[in-house]
Amino acid sequence: MARIVHVDDLDDPRLADYLHLRDVQMRLAHESEHGIYLAEGEKVVRRAHEAGHQAASFLMAPRWLDGLRDVLDASDAPCFVMSEKDVERVTGFHVHRGALSAVRRPAPADVDDVLAAARRVVVLEDLVDHTNVGAIFRVAAALGFDAVLLSPRCADPFYRRAVKVAMGAVFSVPHARVDDWYGTPALLSRHGFTTYAMTLADDAVSLEDVRDVPERLALVVGSEGPGLTEHWQRSSDVRVTIPMAAGIDSLNVATSVAVACWHLR
Numbered sequence: 001m002a003r004i005v006h007v008d009d010l011d012d013p014r015l016a017d018y019l020h021l022r023d024v025q026m027r028l029a030h031e032s033e034h035g036i037y038l039a040e041g042e043k044v045v046r047r048a049h050e051a052g053h054q055a056a057s058f059l060m061a062p063r064w065l066d067g068l069r070d071v072l073d074a075s076d077a078p079c080f081v082m083s084e085k086d087v088e089r090v091t092g093f094h095v096h097r098g099a100l101s102a103v104r105r106p107a108p109a110d111v112d113d114v115l116a117a118a119r120r121v122v123v124l125e126d127l128v129d130h131t132n133v134g135a136i137f138r139v140a141a142a143l144g145f146d147a148v149l150l151s152p153r154c155a156d157p158f159y160r161r162a163v164k165v166a167m168g169a170v171f172s173v174p175h176a177r178v179d180d181w182y183g184t185p186a187l188l189s190r191h192g193f194t195t196y197a198m199t200l201a202d203d204a205v206s207l208e209d210v211r212d213v214p215e216r217l218a219l220v221v222g223s224e225g226p227g228l229t230e231h232w233q234r235s236s237d238v239r240v241t242i243p244m245a246a247g248i249d250s251l252n253v254a255t256s257v258a259v260a261c262w263h264l265r
Contacts, residue, residue: 002058002072002079004065010089015080017102018059021091021160024130028156031105037158039101039168042067047168048103049074056102061087064098105158111149111176115191118146118174119216120265122257123184123195125232126153126223133157134165135254136221141169143261145219148175149184185235193218196264197236198256199228200249204241213264221253 007015017036020026031037036056039048042064049055049071058072058079065072065081072079088094115121122140127133133155140148148157154177155162157170178184188195194214198221220236222228233239242251242259250256 002055002075002077004072005078005080007080007082008086010086012080014057014078015059015090017057018090018100019092022093024159028159031158035105036102037105037163038160039103040095040099040160040164042099044163044168045099045101046071047171048101051168051171053106053171054104056104058099058101059087059090060099068099109174109176111178111187112191114147114149114174114176115188115193120145120261121147121149121188121193121218122261123149123188123218123220124154125151125181125220125228126226127221127253128153128155129224130155130159130162131165132224132252132254134162134170136257137162137166137169137173137175139254139258139261141166141173143258143265145261145265146174148173149218150175150177151181151184152177152179182231185232188218192216194238195220195236196238196240196260197228197233198222198241198260199233199239200241201233201239204239206243207240207260207263208243210238210240210263217264219257219260219264221257224253 039045045068055075055077057077060081061084062081122136122145137148137157157175163170185195193216195218220228220232242256
């Protein structure tokens with residue numbers, strides 16, 4: 001059972017995991033050093049618990065204790081309780097969904113194990129926006145894709161904003177960060193995947209013309225702005241594009257992934 005600890009001192013060192021939540025660089029450095037991520041909101045905290053991730057601590061206002069009683073009863077981590085105003089002062093913003101938890105990061109998954117168990121994969125090259133990464137995880141979970149691969153420079157799917165936008169889908173969708181990004185097209189081929197690269201290239205096939213989808217498929221998307229690198233466009237088996245109305249050349253990357261996943265599901 002979690003230990004309920006009422007805290008009045010905003011400088012209490014035990015609250016260090018909850019400081020500077022709006023400062024991306026400070027948070028990434030702190031979370032990497034301490035091996036944690038932040039779950040925000042009752043639903044996300046619960047989903048982290050249901051995924052088997054271990055809480056290092058909780059921080060919440062008194063009114064949220066009852067709603068998460070079963071999660072707290074199953075944990076031996078401390079639950080720091082403060083007024084909502086003090087929680088806001090510690091974190092730097094209004095936690096309107098009430099509860100936070102510093103959660104121990106799971107060990108990174110092995111990319112070969114992830115691919116061996118998957119049939120439909122989304123591959124992300126250098127997406128730097130945490131909101132986009134989180135939204136894509138939610139799309140993958142909702143539309144039946146089995147896994148996500150991330151390039152070395154992709155945003156952290158366990159960053160608070162990504163976890164929140166994904167509504168915890170980062171806990172349920174297997175994913176792996178790939179070190180040898182240049183060799184990843186060949187890796188996917190060895191695992192039997194046909195790669196579909198989303199691109200604005202003139203010779204790309206319209207998504208609506210794609211039929212007879214293969215048993216194992218990898219949908220590859222590039223970074224916000226530049227899109228896919230030339231290496232990935234050349235190395236993919238099929239280059240596809242979403243047809244646009246006049247005057248619009250593309251959609252937000254997460255929206256594009258949603259359209260493509262729906263068509264290729």
